[in-house]
Amino acid sequence: MKRQSYNTNWAVGESKSSLVALITRTQTTQEPVTLPHDAMISTDRSPDYQTGGGCGFFKPENVEYTKTAFFPKEDEGKVIYLEFEGVYMNASVWVNGDFAGKHTYGYSNFYVKINDFINFGEENTIKVVVKNASQPNSRWYSGTGIYRNVKLMTGNPLHIKVDGVLISTPAVKPEIATVEVATEIENEGVGFKNGFVVTELIDADGNVAAEERTRFSIFSGESITVRQRIYVENPALWDLESPNLYTCKSRLEANGETIDEDCNTFGIRSLDLDPVNGMQINGKTIKLKGGCIHHDSGILGAATFEDAEYRRAKFHKAAGYNALRSAHHPMSKAMLDACDRIGILVMDEFSDAWTQAKCDFDYGFSFADFWEADTELMVKKDFNHPCVVLYSIGNEIPDIGQDRSAGWGRKIAEKIRSLDKTRYITNGLNLMLAVMGSLPRIMKSMGMSAEEGKGSGEINQLMTNMQAVMGKLMQSSEINRYVEESCGILDVIGYNYSAERYENEPDISKNHIVVGAETFPKDLDKNWELVTKHGHVLGDFSWTSWDYLGEAGIGHIGYEDDMKASIYGDYPWIAAYCADFDLTGYRRPVSYWREIVWGGRGHVPYIAVQRPERYGQQSRPGNWSWTDSVSSWTWPGSEGKNAIVEVYSDAEEVELFIAGISQGRKPVGDDFKKCYCKFDAVYRPGEVLTVAYINGEEIGRFSLKTAGAPMLKVSKECDTLRAGSNDLCYLNIELVDENGNLNTAANRAVTVTIDGPATLQASGSADPKTEENYRENTHETFYGRMLAVVRAGAETGTSRLTVSAEGMADVSVDIAVV
Numbered sequence: 001m002k003r004q005s006y007n008t009n010w011a012v013g014e015s016k017s018s019l020v021a022l023i024t025r026t027q028t029t030q031e032p033v034t035l036p037h038d039a040m041i042s043t044d045r046s047p048d049y050q051t052g053g054g055c056g057f058f059k060p061e062n063v064e065y066t067k068t069a070f071f072p073k074e075d076e077g078k079v080i081y082l083e084f085e086g087v088y089m090n091a092s093v094w095v096n097g098d099f100a101g102k103h104t105y106g107y108s109n110f111y112v113k114i115n116d117f118i119n120f121g122e123e124n125t126i127k128v129v130v131k132n133a134s135q136p137n138s139r140w141y142s143g144t145g146i147y148r149n150v151k152l153m154t155g156n157p158l159h160i161k162v163d164g165v166l167i168s169t170p171a172v173k174p175e176i177a178t179v180e181v182a183t184e185i186e187n188e189g190v191g192f193k194n195g196f197v198v199t200e201l202i203d204a205d206g207n208v209a210a211e212e213r214t215r216f217s218i219f220s221g222e223s224i225t226v227r228q229r230i231y232v233e234n235p236a237l238w239d240l241e242s243p244n245l246y247t248c249k250s251r252l253e254a255n256g257e258t259i260d261e262d263c264n265t266f267g268i269r270s271l272d273l274d275p276v277n278g279m280q281i282n283g284k285t286i287k288l289k290g291g292c293i294h295h296d297s298g299i300l301g302a303a304t305f306e307d308a309e310y311r312r313a314k315f316h317k318a319a320g321y322n323a324l325r326s327a328h329h330p331m332s333k334a335m336l337d338a339c340d341r342i343g344i345l346v347m348d349e350f351s352d353a354w355t356q357a358k359c360d361f362d363y364g365f366s367f368a369d370f371w372e373a374d375t376e377l378m379v380k381k382d383f384n385h386p387c388v389v390l391y392s393i394g395n396e397i398p399d400i401g402q403d404r405s406a407g408w409g410r411k412i413a414e415k416i417r418s419l420d421k422t423r424y425i426t427n428g429l430n431l432m433l434a435v436m437g438s439l440p441r442i443m444k445s446m447g448m449s450a451e452e453g454k455g456s457g458e459i460n461q462l463m464t465n466m467q468a469v470m471g472k473l474m475q476s477s478e479i480n481r482y483v484e485e486s487c488g489i490l491d492v493i494g495y496n497y498s499a500e501r502y503e504n505e506p507d508i509s510k511n512h513i514v515v516g517a518e519t520f521p522k523d524l525d526k527n528w529e530l531v532t533k534h535g536h537v538l539g540d541f542s543w544t545s546w547d548y549l550g551e552a553g554i555g556h557i558g559y560e561d562d563m564k565a566s567i568y569g570d571y572p573w574i575a576a577y578c579a580d581f582d583l584t585g586y587r588r589p590v591s592y593w594r595e596i597v598w599g600g601r602g603h604v605p606y607i608a609v610q611r612p613e614r615y616g617q618q619s620r621p622g623n624w625s626w627t628d629s630v631s632s633w634t635w636p637g638s639e640g641k642n643a644i645v646e647v648y649s650d651a652e653e654v655e656l657f658i659a660g661i662s663q664g665r666k667p668v669g670d671d672f673k674k675c676y677c678k679f680d681a682v683y684r685p686g687e688v689l690t691v692a693y694i695n696g697e698e699i700g701r702f703s704l705k706t707a708g709a710p711m712l713k714v715s716k717e718c719d720t721l722r723a724g725s726n727d728l729c730y731l732n733i734e735l736v737d738e739n740g741n742l743n744t745a746a747n748r749a750v751t752v753t754i755d756g757p758a759t760l761q762a763s764g765s766a767d768p769k770t771e772e773n774y775r776e777n778t779h780e781t782f783y784g785r786m787l788a789v790v791r792a793g794a795e796t797g798t799s800r801l802t803v804s805a806e807g808m809a810d811v812s813v814d815i816a817v818v
Contacts, residue, residue, distance in 0.1 A: 003152070004152050004154075007035035008724070008794070010065050011030035011032050012063055012066075015062040015130065015131070030066065036148050036726070040060075041058075041762075042773065042774075043061065045057040053550070054140060055135070056552055057574070060135040061133050064128065064130065067125070067127075068124070069126060071119075078155060079154070080115040081114065082150060082151070083149075085304070086109060086148030088132060088144055090106075090132065091104075091110075091130050093112045093114075094129070105366070106142060107295065109330075111162050130146070136359040139359060139551065141548065143296065143302020148303075156189075156259045157187065157188040158185070158218070158254065158260070159188075160186075160252060164185070164186075165182070165250050166384065167182075167264060167266040167384045172235070175233065177231070177235040178230075178231055179210070179231070180227065181250070183197050183225065183250055185216065185225070187223075188221070192218070193218050194216060194217040198211070198251050201246050201247070201248055201249075202248075204244060235268045242343070245267050246265065246266055246267065266385075267387075271424075273491065281389075287532065288540065289320060289321050290324065291323075291324055291546065292325045292518055292541050293325070293546050298766075301762075301774070307730075309332060309334040309335040310334070314338070315585055317344055319587060320594065323346070324339065325347040326346065327518070328351060328352035328395035329352075339385070346387045347426065347515075347541070349393075349428070350394055351367065353367060353394075355368060356399055356405075376415070390424050390425070391425050391426070394427050396433050400486035401482040406485045413489050413490070425490055426517065427493075429517070431474055431483060432474075434479075435479055435482045446478070470497065487512070491513070492538060501514070502516075502537050505537075516541055518543045521578070521594075524597050542580070544579040547579035547768070553567070553577060553769070554567050555576055556573070556577060557625050558622075574768060576624070584732075589646070593606070593626075593648040593673070593676065596675045597650075599650065601700075603651065603694075605647055606647070606649070607648075607704055608627070608646045609632060610629045610646065612642070612643040614628060629644075632745075632783070633686075639683060641682065642680060643683045644678050644680060651668055652667065652694050653693050654668055654693070657690070686705070686706055689702070707743035708743075710808070711809065712735065713740070713811070714813050716730070716732075720815070721816070722817075723757065724792065731813065735784040742784050749778055750778065750805045753801070753802050754799055755799065755802075756797055756815075758792055758801075762775065763776070766783075766786075798817070799814070799815045799817060801815065
């Protein structure tokens with residue numbers, strides 16, 4: 001079917017009861033928007049809102065989008081769909097005042113057939129009502145509205161169905177590969193038809209690598225599947241190092257004419273799994289260096305842009321990651337495309353709840369009615385993407401430990417297998433949550449007090465309270481019988497925070513294969529040792545790799561003056577602050593430690609410094625915290641005071657120099673972490689340098705210098721944007737000295753203005769505790785940095801972005817919209 005973007009000329013406003021609006025004849029005030037759009041990110045925040053810290057204290061509301069559209073008379077008799085890639089949540093679609101369809105789940109794409117509601121040759125009104133005021137309905141920031149792309153799909157009565165071309169590669173050899181193409185055809189017209197399915201496989205250079213032409217016949221009202229086996233000689237395989245992609249062009253021919261077309265990208269690769277070799281791509285074992293990501297894009301909110309998703313994927317790959325887990329939602333099409341192109345493997349996850357809700361109005365409220373349709377939408381979305389290797393059927397689902405509820409997992413898994421036999425199925429199992437009802441009895445049988453860890457039933461808080469006993473609990477054989485059925489459903493057992501079970505899993509069954517579906521950041525060193533040692537352990541997915549809005553403050557480190565029992569931050573905390581990348585995409589120190597543990601950075605060490613003003617104070621790091629460190633040697637006011645200098649390295653020993661004076665050598669790796677050591681030093685402005693040694697020979701060095709007087713620096717990540725597109729340009733704004741050293745101590749209020757056809761989509765810093773609104777154009781820098789994001793406009797021309805701060809020279813950059 002013909003697809004075209006349907007993102008422009010929408011308007012959005014508060015949604016009121018249709019009956020009230022009819023009686024009072026009131027009109028909702030609307031503002032024009034171009035999709036994708038997050039209505040929540042620009043609202044005010046308050047500690048009194050029902051969303052709470054889980055959703056970042058944002059205002060909940062119902063909104064409606066309207067669009068006036070003309071459909072030509074010649075389209076009458078055609079099949080017309082609207083595709084919504086994501087609407088959060090409880091969406092209903094109306095055409096000319098008539099109900100056309102609805103969709104409850106906020107994370108799956110969906111289709112609404114509208115041809116029967118259209119007045120052809122006239123203007124039509126399309127309205128999408130989004131009900132997101134019933135709160136809480138998410139444990140993290142959700143956003144509100146049509147936050148992903150909308151497409152208009154038009155086809156003849158005889159057409160290829162939506163998501164109707166499914167491509168797999170069942171046999172892959174270096175000299176030849178088998179490509180199976182299943183094309184689903186539907187005849188909504190009157191009368192018997194016949195014709196041909198013509199399929200061309202196009203390589204990256206635009207050449208036809210293989211093709212096939214298959215005759216079909218179909219009755220009116222019938223749907224059929226035409227299957228083709230096509231052989232590609234000397235295929236360019238898709239893998240992590242060379243993510244080669246092909247294009248599958250499909251067309252229907254009848255009476256010598258092309259009546260429908262479809263186009264899909266795919267990769268040729270084999271995927272194998274066993275407990276000896278683990279997961280293999282094209283016969284090569286891949287250990288998953290994974291990160292968990294939420295769907296929001298930091299200061300952009302939930303709005304999903306192709307450039308934003310590609311940027312996140314690219315930054316992950318550059319930092320050593322090779323896998324992403326979409327937590328806890330089906331991944332966006334844009335991110336799947338990015339992972340295909342860059343070479344990142346994907347664990348795509350279905351949901352955060354089944355029958356037992358974790359929030360009053362979350363997916364658990366509607367799961368039983370819609371799980372099957374939503375599962376099919378996820379699988380059809382993923383099917384042609386070579387990056388997808390694992391489907392996760394859920395995250396920390398309480399149902400898995402109960403006899404009468406565990407069967408839901410089997411239903412979901414078997415539904416997936418009926419649609420896709422080419423990938424493997426896992427589940428993010430939180431064993432403590434699975435046995436919560438029997439936990440006192442289990443603990444008593446282990447000689448533990450049932451009062452240990454007693455506290456809030458909220459899962460993250462509970463895990464924090466029980467941290468001291470979790471390891472022992474996870475190794476209990478008592479737990480096995482509760483989750484035996486749920487584990488038996490899976491191809492790969494996904495353990496959340498249960499690394500203690502990895503090594504002994506073969507004692508339960510030699511056929512079991514496991515993956516760390518969610519792990520604490522600071523545990524990577526011991527987890528990775530198990531991953532590399534055991535074939536049945538596939539890899540590790542850290543919580544999280546990219547910081548996100550909501551679950552406010554779970555990465556916060558408390559001190560004597562701000563300790564509290566709850567792991568969550570009070571208002572105005574806005575972000576989790578527990579990731580390798582901050583909200584703007586800047587790498588935090590833990591990211592470099594992780595890369596070194598994975599064997600990256602080419603033996604180059606790294607330095608981070610714990611904040612000197614907190615030296616000697618008792619701290620309380622959370623489960624998801626790293627150390628309270630910053631990669632900086634600029635600490636005005638701390639001259640002559642003690643500071644802890646951290647060095648990350650894969651060397652045998654490192655030497656530290658401050659202002660050219662050696663502070664001695666230390667072996668790398670201590671009681672805290674591998675690839676880690678620290679020096680109790682005195683801060684003196686100038687330079688701090690570390691040198692790494694193996695067998696007494698230098699293998700790498702790294703240094704930080706004290707920054708001088710700051711000035712504005714603006715670095716743009718692209719030069720041009722396409723008019724009328726979703727293109728974004730990211731501009732990194734930093735306070736640096738004349739030598740380019742980042743001044744992390746000289747925070748300033750920075751204002752961003754733009755003239756020209758492009759618009760300022762968002763700006764802000766990575767500060768996890770702020771009252772600033774990302775749609776405003778003035779923000780305080782955070783450790784000397786902030787970000788501005790510019791969006792392409794409808795017209796061509798040059799846009800000038802000007803950055804200013806009091807006492808500093810303005811900086812302007814030009815961005816071409818072409």
